[in-house]
Amino acid sequence: MRRAVDLAAQAAAVLCTVAVLLPLVLIFGYLLSKGLSSLSVELFTNLPKPVGEPGGGMANAIVGTLTLIGLACLFGLPVGMIAGVYLAEYGGTRLAWLVRFGADVLNGVPSIVIGIYAYTLIVLPMHGFSAYAGGFALGVIMLPIVARTTEEMVKLVPNSLREASLALGVPAWRTTIWVVLRTARGGIITGMMLAIARVAGETAPLLFTAFGNQFWAQSLRGPIASLPVQIYTYAISPFDDWHRQAWAGALVLLVLLAATSLLVRLLTRGRFQTRL
Amino acid sequence: MGDKIEITDLNAWFADNHVIKGISLRIPEGSATAIIGPSGCGKSTFIRCMNRMHEIVPGARVEGQVLLDGEDIYGPRADAVEIRSRVGMVFQRANPFPTMSIFDNVIAGLRLKSRRLSRSRLADLVQRSLVQAALWDEVKDSLDAPGVSLSGGQQQRLCIARALAVEPEVLLMDEPATALDPLSTAKIEELIHELKERYTIVVVTHNMQQAARVSDMTAYFYLGRLIEFGPTLQLFTNPSQPETEDYITGRFG
Amino acid sequence: MAQALREKTFELAWQLPGSKGRRSGGSSRLGDTVFRACTTLFALTLLAVLGSIALVLAYEAAGAVREFGFGFLVGREWDPVFRRFGALPFIYGTLLSAVLALCQAVPLTIGTALFLSELAPEWLRVPISFLVELLATIPSVVYGLWGIFVLVPWCRSYVEPALGSVFGFLPVFQGPGYGVGLLAASMILAVMIVPYITSVAHEVFRAVPLAQREAALALGATRWEMVRVAVLPYGRMGIIGAIMLGLGRAIGETMAVTMVIGNRADISVSWFAPATTMASVIANEFNEATYDLYTQALVEIGLVLLVVTVTVNALARLLVWSVAGVESGEQRG
Numbered sequence: 055m056r057r058a059v060d061l062a063a064q065a066a067a068v069l070c071t072v073a074v075l076l077p078l079v080l081i082f083g084y085l086l087s088k089g090l091s092s093l094s095v096e097l098f099t100n101l102p103k104p105v106g107e108p109g110g111g112m113a114n115a116i117v118g119t120l121t122l123i124g125l126a127c128l129f130g131l132p133v134g135m136i137a138g139v140y141l142a143e144y145g146g147t148r149l150a151w152l153v154r155f156g157a158d159v160l161n162g163v164p165s166i167v168i169g170i171y172a173y174t175l176i177v178l179p180m181h182g183f184s185a186y187a188g189g190f191a192l193g194v195i196m197l198p199i200v201a202r203t204t205e206e207m208v209k210l211v212p213n214s215l216r217e218a219s220l221a222l223g224v225p226a227w228r229t230t231i232w233v234v235l236r237t238a239r240g241g242i243i244t245g246m247m248l249a250i251a252r253v254a255g256e257t258a259p260l261l262f263t264a265f266g267n268q269f270w271a272q273s274l275r276g277p278i279a280s281l282p283v284q285i286y287t288y289a290i291s292p293f294d295d296w297h298r299q300a301w302a303g304a305l306v307l308l309v310l311l312a313a314t315s316l317l318v319r320l321l322t323r324g325r326f327q328t329r330l
Numbered sequence: 331m332g333d334k335i336e337i338t339d340l341n342a343w344f345a346d347n348h349v350i351k352g353i354s355l356r357i358p359e360g361s362a363t364a365i366i367g368p369s370g371c372g373k374s375t376f377i378r379c380m381n382r383m384h385e386i387v388p389g390a391r392v393e394g395q396v397l398l399d400g401e402d403i404y405g406p407r408a409d410a411v412e413i414r415s416r417v418g419m420v421f422q423r424a425n426p427f428p429t430m431s432i433f434d435n436v437i438a439g440l441r442l443k444s445r446r447l448s449r450s451r452l453a454d455l456v457q458r459s460l461v462q463a464a465l466w467d468e469v470k471d472s473l474d475a476p477g478v479s480l481s482g483g484q485q486q487r488l489c490i491a492r493a494l495a496v497e498p499e500v501l502l503m504d505e506p507a508t509a510l511d512p513l514s515t516a517k518i519e520e521l522i523h524e525l526k527e528r529y530t531i532v533v534v535t536h537n538m539q540q541a542a543r544v545s546d547m548t549a550y551f552y553l554g555r556l557i558e559f560g561p562t563l564q565l566f567t568n569p570s571q572p573e574t575e576d577y578i579t580g581r582f583g
Numbered sequence: 584m585a586q587a588l589r590e591k592t593f594e595l596a597w598q599l600p601g602s603k604g605r606r607s608g609g610s611s612r613l614g615d616t617v618f619r620a621c622t623t624l625f626a627l628t629l630l631a632v633l634g635s636i637a638l639v640l641a642y643e644a645a646g647a648v649r650e651f652g653f654g655f656l657v658g659r660e661w662d663p664v665f666r667r668f669g670a671l672p673f674i675y676g677t678l679l680s681a682v683l684a685l686c687q688a689v690p691l692t693i694g695t696a697l698f699l700s701e702l703a704p705e706w707l708r709v710p711i712s713f714l715v716e717l718l719a720t721i722p723s724v725v726y727g728l729w730g731i732f733v734l735v736p737w738c739r740s741y742v743e744p745a746l747g748s749v750f751g752f753l754p755v756f757q758g759p760g761y762g763v764g765l766l767a768a769s770m771i772l773a774v775m776i777v778p779y780i781t782s783v784a785h786e787v788f789r790a791v792p793l794a795q796r797e798a799a800l801a802l803g804a805t806r807w808e809m810v811r812v813a814v815l816p817y818g819r820m821g822i823i824g825a826i827m828l829g830l831g832r833a834i835g836e837t838m839a840v841t842m843v844i845g846n847r848a849d850i851s852v853s854w855f856a857p858a859t860t861m862a863s864v865i866a867n868e869f870n871e872a873t874y875d876l877y878t879q880a881l882v883e884i885g886l887v888l889l890v891v892t893v894t895v896n897a898l899a900r901l902l903v904w905s906v907a908g909v910e911s912g913e914q915r916g
Binding site for chain 1: 626733893
């Protein structure tokens with residue numbers, strides 16, 4: 055009898071796992087089937103066309119996403135990385151505990167709230183939507199991820215390396231920069247890739263910062279298209295052609311993200327556990 | 331009295347590491363048997379083979395025959411779960427369940443075997459087990475206190491009570507007093523004396539004086555092999571193997 | 584080379600005071616101070632960003648706060664045309680969709696986490712946990728896309744009629760089902776929070792010491808009984824933390840929910856009915872807000888959203904930290 059319960063429990067655990075993985079299979083499956091059929095060269099080369107006209111694409115959205123990610127990195131990567139170094143080097147202090155906690159809290163702030171934040175700070179004074187505002191919002195989202203992963207990677211550097219450098223007379227600050235960071239370089243970069251993968255798919259904060267654009271952005275001071283926003287706009291529209299393009303765009307986005315995720319996993323195999 | 335456990339040509343591995351090499355031994359019933367030897371000689375692994383705990387480690391393997399009352403515990407029809415309720419174990423470090431009270435800790439094993447026991451019956455069993463473990467007087471007024479609120483020595487006796495509550499036939503003790511202070515150690519040793527009336531006890535210890543104090547029979551292991559096995563008094567005063575004599579006289583280990 | 588370094592270290596180590604090994608040279612002391620000041624500055628920037636988010640939102644929402652006061656939170660009417668703003672429909676939708684999502688996700692994730700920590704052989708554990716984490720890399724908008732074209736029709740054609748016929752005596756399963764609504768939103772949310780709860784729960788279970796498991800096994804427990812007696816109680820606090828992390832995520836989720844919830848600012852008993860959440864109303868109406876009070880009301884909703892998620896997440900982190908390692912993200916061997 056007890057053995058029966060034991061077996062039933064084991065079976066239940068297996069079933070749960072299957073149930074959890076089922077949506078993954080379904081989503082990827084639909085994306086592949088609906089997205090592949092709508093995939094075309096035009097998607098990558100053409101601008102969006104009005105409904106009814108064939109051959110519309112998402113070239114501006116793809117470039118826009120890359121632009122926004124670039125801008126986000128300008129803010130998020132340096133600030134995040136150096137903050138992460140602080141956390142690793144001076145980690146025992148009260149301030150460090152506060153910053154660490156703050157980073158985790160910031161990580162959990164809904165991205166739409168960060169959108170409002172960027173709107174108030176940048177869109178309002180600039181009197182208009184801009185790539186800067188969108189990039190800033192994404193940078194804020196990246197900040198805690200980069201900080202925490204940098205911290206973890208720096209902490210992984212063995213103390214003996216640090217001590218060897220210090221014993222040779224190298225000052226502590228130089229040790230950190232030339233020895234520790236260089237050793238942790240690979241891990242820090244993968245942490246950055248994680249952050250980039252996270253923001254590449256963000257839609258909500260861009261809705262009223264970067265806004266969107268049916269054409270090429272004329273400058274960074276104006277609205278700019280992005281892949282997620284374009285997918286959203288097309289998805290909620292009533293037009294079948296746009297729906298198909300949405301699937302294709304989503305496939306492109308997901309392939310990029312999955313590839314990044316896999317790359318990160320491979321590079322850090324066994325070294326640290328990615329924290330969501 | 332017959333043999334409670336009869337081990338024949340026992341071999342055990344951790345992956346490719348051959349840690350128990352062809353050991354044969356007979357544990358008499360109603361006695362205390364000590365297993366001594368230097369660190370790493372396989373003592374703990376050996377007794378873990380006797381309640382099929384060795385195999386829970388990934389990559390671990392056992393070959394050979396272990397007869398409990400004449401039946402091979404590694405036989406095709408043997409159930410590891412049932413074996414473990416007949417052959418109890420006390421570990422080197424006390425491991426009471428931290429989320430349970432003293433009372434619940436003692437009956438933790440009982441609850442697995444039979445769900446429907448009345449509260450009063452459970453209370454009786456708890457008392458009996460704690461008395462046998464020489465802990466009753468110290469905790470009888472605070473049975474609802476968390477198990478981990480006791481001192482180290484008390485926690486170990488709690489674990490003994492927990493093991494006894496399922497009414498095993500054999501009690502395996504893996505260096506039960508190693509992590510304890512001398513006073514608690516003395517209490518545990520006294521306990522072994524009392525318990526061996528009713529149970530068959532196998533104690534692993536690296537403390538020779540302890541083995542001499544508590545056991546009737548002693549086995550000396552070295553590098554995974556059984557070197558000598560015999561009545562404690564004889565093994566310590568007049569060992570037949572030179573290796574045994576070397577160990578006992580402190581020439582190494 | 585390493586040997587030489589070690590020897591040199593040993594030679595000089597006893598000369599160096601303290602663990603940082605700071606030399607008494609003046610220039611390096613200056614360098615250290617500057618370094619520390621710089622890094623501290625950037626660390627403070629992070630805190631400043633966090634703090635300013637709250638301040639900025641509070642400032643922007645001030646007008647609405649003054650206008651509606653506490654009634655904002657319990658007001659049922661959201662009517663931009665008549666300048667009447669009450670946030671209850673959004674709060675209701677947010678909380679209910681999140682709770683329903685948890686009800687669906689929690690049993691599945693605990694089961695999966697137990698499978699990973701107790702049953703799965705080594706070669707299976709890594710790929711499966713990778714696949715589970717892959718769920719987290721799917722962007723919200725893609726979930727929404729799939730939700731609109733796959734989940735919603737499925738709900739409309741199969742799930743809602745089935746629930747209505749079997750459990751139709753319950754008011755929550757009554758009424759017409761159009762597919763879009765609370766139910767679909769909760770289902771999509773459940774899928775989205777699965778990876779977060781699973782990964783934390785998995786770590787919590789792995790953190791249970793071997794000694795505890797052995798204690799249970801040695802008493803003659805089956806695998807499941809060992810889990811029940813040693814693993815689950817030990818990991819209780821951590822599991823609650825994991826669930827709260829999932830809750831925090833579900834509350835803040837925007838795009839996928841917006842795309843399948845129907846976006847109607849109304850409170851109805853039925854789970855089939857279209858509803859709305861705090862995040863989705865902001866997403867939908869922020870660019871439509873034509874006058875200041877409208878924007879301020881939306882920002883105030885954002886403020887409420889911020890406060891709720893921060894609180895839930897902070898509590899969750901504290902719980903998880905207390906069980907599965909002091910600093911979240913601590914490396915496990």
